[in-house]
Amino acid sequence: MSNAIEVNHIKKAFRKPTEKTIKGQLISLFKHEKTIDKFQALEDVSFTVKKGEGYAIIGKNGAGKSTLFKVISGVIVPDSGQIKLNGTLMPLIELSAGLSGDLSGMENIRLNCAIYGLKKRQIEELLPVIVEFAELDEFIHTPVKFYSSGMKARLGFSIAVHIETDIVLIDEVLAVGDRDFKKKCNKKMLEMKEAGKTIVIVSHSMGPLKKLCDRAIVLNRGKVEAEGDIHEMIDLYESN
Numbered sequence: 421m422s423n424a425i426e427v428n429h430i431k432k433a434f435r436k437p438t439e440k441t442i443k444g445q446l447i448s449l450f451k452h453e454k455t456i457d458k459f460q461a462l463e464d465v466s467f468t469v470k471k472g473e474g475y476a477i478i479g480k481n482g483a484g485k486s487t488l489f490k491v492i493s494g495v496i497v498p499d500s501g502q503i504k505l506n507g508t509l510m511p512l513i514e515l516s517a518g519l520s521g522d523l524s525g526m527e528n529i530r531l532n533c534a535i536y537g538l539k540k541r542q543i544e545e546l547l548p549v550i551v552e553f554a555e556l557d558e559f560i561h562t563p564v565k566f567y568s569s570g571m572k573a574r575l576g577f578s579i580a581v582h583i584e585t586d587i588v589l590i591d592e593v594l595a596v597g598d599r600d601f602k603k604k605c606n607k608k609m610l611e612m613k614e615a616g617k618t619i620v621i622v623s624h625s626m627g628p629l630k631k632l633c634d635r636a637i638v639l640n641r642g643k644v645e646a647e648g649d650i651h652e653m654i655d656l657y658e659s660n
């Protein structure tokens with residue numbers, strides 16, 4: 421089986437103020453003390469995801485999971501290391517990413533389909549399917565800036581899973597959905613995997629990960645603590 425994603429020695433540091441308060445920062449500035457620290461969010465992260473695999477990124481809050489997704493999808497540039505992608509990629513990494521607040525749900529669907537290169541006829545075919553899955557009823561004509569986070573997740577997820585790409589990255593967006601919608605999304609992701617798509621997912625809910633994923637990495641403070649079978653990785657994570 422060939423690789424869908426190769427992550428090679430990725431490092432990413434962020435700059436952080438040494439003092440939390442503005443007063444503290446000003447005092448440090450006057451004392452000629454260091455006001456900015458480097459914070460290593462990803463420290464030499466490497467792993468590969470095979471084509472058609474379900475792959476989970478597991479880790480505590482602040483471990484670097486979202487940063488890693490942003491690097492894979494090209495939203496942020498790493499300080500060093502490389503990402504190799506074999507296929508088209510759909511990132512669903514932030515609720516509002518890819519959605520324009522002033523446009524309605526319907527207009528956002530059209531816009532995203534066009535950005536992904538779908539032809540007018542394909543868009544017309546897909547539009548009712550995406551609208552139905554999102555279950556936003558009459559709110560599909562409301563500007564997205566008035567949507568709740570759950571409504572944005574419905575729209576974003578529905579667009580992401582219906583536009584055909586080889587690889588889908590899903591970052592915890594389902595956390596804000598209600599129980600029925602989460603169930604429906606988990607079912608849809610299993611169908612996508614059965615259809616041969618590669619799915620990489622960040623989630624704090626271990627139940628769905630066990631069903632969907634074959635393998636996982638556990639990230640701990642920006643480092644890969646372990647990589648392997650999904651059940652073993654969940655056991656390791658839960659025992660810490």
Ligand SMILES: Nc1ncnc2c1ncn2[C@@H]1O[C@H](COP(=O)(O)OP(=O)(O)OP(=O)(O)O)[C@@H](O)[C@H]1O
Nearest residue numbers: 434435436461479480481482483484485486487488
């Ligand atoms: N743009 C940024 N500037 C500065 N620090 C950042 C930035 N983005 C992320 N960080 C820091 O990098 C670390 C990793 O953040 P990240 O969002 O990747 O963690 P996470 O594992 O996704 O956490 P969670 O489970 O809470 O979503 C955190 O300490 C965070 O504060």
